[in-house]
Amino acid sequence: MPPSAPPIVDALRACVGERQVSTTPPDRVAYARDLWPRSQLDRLAGEAPQRPAAVVWPADAAQVAEVVALCRQHRVPIVPFGAGSGVCGGTLPIHGGVVLDLKRLKAVRQLRPADGIVEVEAGCVGERLERWLNRQGLSLGHFPSSILCSTVGGWVATRSAGQCSSRYGKIEDMVVDLEVVGGDGVVRRTPRADAGGVDWNAIYVGSEGTLGVITAATLRVQRLPTAQAFRGWRVPNIEAGVEIMRRAMQAGLRPSVLRLYDPLDTLMVGSDGDRKAAKGPLHSLKQGLLGKGGSGRGLRWALGHPRLSNGAVRLIPPGCLLLAVSEGSAAEARATDDAIAAIARGVQAEDLGEGPARAWLAHRYAVSFKQSRIYAAGAFVDTFEVATTWGEVRGLYDAVKAAVGRHVLVMAHFSHAYPGGCSIYFTFAGAGPTPQVMRARYDAAWQAGLDTAVTRGAAIAHHHGVGLSRGRHMGAAHGEAQRWFGALKATLDPDGILNPGKVFSEAPP
């Protein structure tokens, strides 16, 4: 849609109000990107992203429905938008059209403590909801690192996970029902997740705005835990740490956090071990990556030679940091902590006390803000997370690290433990002489990582979603199941106006 297309803009203004529609360049630039790092590389390479023709701020589900109906009438794409914290390009308006910012839909509609549920509108920022629930003695139990800058609707749309998913589950485990606006402009409420029949919640959760605009969600809530127990462990190696996680979860324990850092990530986190290893080139690398000094030139050199850097990482002692947080009633928190301790001692883990886990808790939402320092130094950094079964964890870690390590420096941590397996969260950083070379290395790293995950039968995403960064791998990951998606898309969004090109999608060239 050209920016000057007045019929729909006028109609949108008539629908939601003059001030709730913007076609100004600053707004269109601001809504042309989310936190997908590749967008930054595009910008460095001199490429401007596709801008939306207009940004619209509806006030309620009825206005969302009217906007969708208008866009359908004019065949204009719509991109639902929460807080823009996605890291996969899921909200980029690659076909232009209208960005539908849902942040005015921010009300907590009802809380029913006796039923263990809260109904909240999609645009409510996560931290605000959690703080509000805490005042009622409740918690959602959902703590993504983006909680300060992400919305309930975004969580549901991307199948988000919080840091305590081992105990409370992912967002799909919390959804009781949803209010959605279909591509036909009709507001509907899904049947309860436990109603039997087709599970419409499972269809909308993770659909990333392609099947409907989520305008509200009824979510399961918990009473606030009355006790927490923190423990850090120094484990001999990755295998030992993974073994503790596996045994704990398969024993039916429900810790809120089990988080194991590989040797390089342990160094970056700064456990009580490895002070000696943190000298020399690795020390410089750490300082550079964390922005506490070090030369940008040295950092770029190290990241521009990933084989050497990854080789140097092998000099780090194999010890790893494992964090455990247990919570619930005092008796349950203590029992869980004791049971994990018994397992950990069985693999010669060293008890580091409460400090490391408490330190993590204090800084757990700060991770994303370090990335800008890397870009300021002329390099790039990104993350991707996969998930697999316990028997495959070590093999997948090694294979992805080897494949991605040809292009970038790579490290990982293991988290989001379940009885069946866990997530591996890879962080990679690289550099190149030109923005174009950097982008090519960035793409090569992603391609190598996801290719490896697909080949080994792992899930190619655990909680970041698909967006554009994983679109090209979705066919390989799902086989003919993508026909189910096609059938749903044709039914729920008959004119294909909802976030076109996403999920099973067009990926970057």
Place this chain on the structure above:
Amino acid sequence: MSWRLVHDPALGECHRAPSGARCVAPLDGVALAETLVGVAGRLRSRVGQPVADETEPGEIWIDLTAFSGVGPVDPVGQIVRAGGGATWGAIEARLQVDGLTLGPVPGWLWDQPVAHTLDGGRRARPSPACGELLDLVMAIQAVLPGGGLTRSAVSPRRATGPDLARGVVGAEGRAGVVLGVHVQAWPLAGQVGYRATRFGGWAEALAAGQAVLRAGARPQWWRFAPAPTGEVVLTARFGDLAGLDHCLARYDEAAGGRPDDPGAAEALDAACYGPGAIRRVAPTPRWVGAPSAAVGQAEATADAEVWDLRPEGVTVCGAGAPPAAQASGWEALAAAAFAALEPAR
């Protein structure tokens, strides 16, 4: 109703009932795909020959006897592969060889094929400790009506778009036929413990159940049912892997009520679960809804039973009519989506 062997141009040799329903028993995935591409009709996944009087004209019964295998078991991940025709009982028996279990398997589910359970999509085996049976299914492989084979990573959780692996769940066969699944298992508990507790009424009993959940004491199964005295009796089995004594102590502290003879729970366990269990089914219809409304539903029903109590939902067996969850246009949308999956013929 009797079945006779006929030659059907689309199905080859198959069994046909007088009603017009047909039954075909493909030997492998290719044959199954060819069947689905070649014919139109509502699919029903079963094992063995169709049961008389349970068919409708035009239906195709897919006899999944050839897909009844169980194994191998991944002992590290505690995951087992099973064919869509495998019964829950066969899976449980295979797991127990390796010291694993699905958790308590009700007698009525013991002989039910996995594909049949997934087709229905209803909560089959609620268990606070071991999870709803359908939630243990980590991956589903299915043949679509157009013959295509779906793929699904065997993974505890994922964020790869909508949960397409569950496309067949609750679809009553309209979205495809389940070829196989990967199922999460638990270690067999070394010890089990039983509890029986009496409460003055439904409100007190269900509130106590919620308190037990909040205390982190999760039974493998539990049942709330009225006693002739007018009280409500909670019977439960525990098999906490991380410490049975801790778990029972938390239960005792949180539940309150009046302790009763735990032998009643043990007897119920023997009667309702496992291979030798009676095929007892809790009364129907089943009301599913919010906890705050469950008390009224249970009180209004003489023979109400609750086997499924969660913080956000309760199933009251025998109470009222099921809510008309599909009445708001969802059934029509589902029908349209399934129709879009049908191959052009």
